[in-house]
Amino acid sequence: MAAKDSPLKQFEINPISNIELGGYDISFTNSSFAMLITVLVITLFLTLTVNTRSIIPSRMQLISELMYNFIAQLLSDTVGDNGKRYFPFVFSLFMFVLIGNMVGMIPYQFTFTSHIIVTFALAAVVFIGVTILGFINHGIKFFTFFYIPGVPFYMHPLLIPIEVISYLSRPISLSVRLFANMLAGHTLLKVFAGFVVSMPFFTGVFPLAFIVALTGLEILIAFLQAYVFAILTCLYINDAYHLH
Amino acid sequence: MPQLNPEFFVSQLFWLAVFFIFLFVFLWRVSLPRIATVLEKRQNKIDENLSSAKELQEQAMEIEKKINDQINKAKLETDEKIKETINALQEDVSSQLSSLDKDLEKKVSDAEKEILKSKDDQMKNINNEIINITKLTVGKITDIELSDNELNKVIETHKGNFN
Numbered sequence: 001m002a003a004k005d006s007p008l009k010q011f012e013i014n015p016i017s018n019i020e021l022g023g024y025d026i027s028f029t030n031s032s033f034a035m036l037i038t039v040l041v042i043t044l045f046l047t048l049t050v051n052t053r054s055i056i057p058s059r060m061q062l063i064s065e066l067m068y069n070f071i072a073q074l075l076s077d078t079v080g081d082n083g084k085r086y087f088p089f090v091f092s093l094f095m096f097v098l099i100g101n102m103v104g105m106i107p108y109q110f111t112f113t114s115h116i117i118v119t120f121a122l123a124a125v126v127f128i129g130v131t132i133l134g135f136i137n138h139g140i141k142f143f144t145f146f147y148i149p150g151v152p153f154y155m156h157p158l159l160i161p162i163e164v165i166s167y168l169s170r171p172i173s174l175s176v177r178l179f180a181n182m183l184a185g186h187t188l189l190k191v192f193a194g195f196v197v198s199m200p201f202f203t204g205v206f207p208l209a210f211i212v213a214l215t216g217l218e219i220l221i222a223f224l225q226a227y228v229f230a231i232l233t234c235l236y237i238n239d240a241y242h243l244h
Numbered sequence: 245m246p247q248l249n250p251e252f253f254v255s256q257l258f259w260l261a262v263f264f265i266f267l268f269v270f271l272w273r274v275s276l277p278r279i280a281t282v283l284e285k286r287q288n289k290i291d292e293n294l295s296s297a298k299e300l301q302e303q304a305m306e307i308e309k310k311i312n313d314q315i316n317k318a319k320l321e322t323d324e325k326i327k328e329t330i331n332a333l334q335e336d337v338s339s340q341l342s343s344l345d346k347d348l349e350k351k352v353s354d355a356e357k358e359i360l361k362s363k364d365d366q367m368k369n370i371n372n373e374i375i376n377i378t379k380l381t382v383g384k385i386t387d388i389e390l391s392d393n394e395l396n397k398v399i400e401t402h403k404g405n406f407n
Binding site for chain 2: 008009011012013015021024025026027028029031032035036038039042043046047050053054055057061064065068069087088089091092095096112114115116117118121122179183
């Protein structure tokens, strides 16, 4: 397969305008453009639909309220009352990943969540924030997070390193989960799209039908991964409050 | 794999930071408070309606209680009135009956008196007739003039015989 037809070509970053700042290349790329569209969609939708502030909501206002309540419920279920102050952050994170994934489902649109550097940056923000939060809440006692009570003492030399490693791998698992899902889904779609063109006669209809079904699945995964990202963030915040 | 090409890492991180921070601040300061006010307003409205509904229900229950009280009171009053009327009627009837009894008694005793009087009168008449007849008979047979007193005496002595 030629390089220009590679299923990974869709993930290539192309600068739209070249910008340099302090010796760093911060060109506005197709990835940045997708982020811009995502942010515009979220801010415009959430602002315009709630503009009338009517007590009996329109359908669009109801969607905004549903998303608000969805994340508010998620936070109060996992973190409790302490979670309210992190609501704007978790909500922004959820909407950013969700709409980023959805924008990626538009054909020929770039999916910025399929880039490990983006997802890792988001996960790192969560990880660092949660760790700082843990130290603020518990001080040096935060290290008891790695000590599991009620286990025979000779198990601790084994368990404490495992706990530390699992804690440190949180940002990796969080970011790779989202990145790999998006990468795999879009690659698969592209591969089958290639079959539609390359298969003889009318047999191309079958991969096309498969693409239609797969698109539905991908939309589900787009939502699911945003949800997973948000709920794991909530759980990590909860851990920073209640060590075990 | 384009994801592992570090050429645009800085650019992606920079724009991610710009857009995500903008999104976060915008949602935090503008969009979410708006939705929160709408939800709060609606909750207040619902609470208000619920409390007013509760109030109205209480009022309705009070009114119902009043109506029941009045019905009970009216029932008691009518019962009382019925009893009073029955008593008054009974008294009336008994007084009329007793006055009728008195009248009748009086009439009976009057009649008895009259009967006795007429009996006496008849007896007197009979005496007079006896006297007259005796006078006439004696006069016709014997030519003796008997006085009324003498005859009366004789009759009185024999009165028991024809009574």
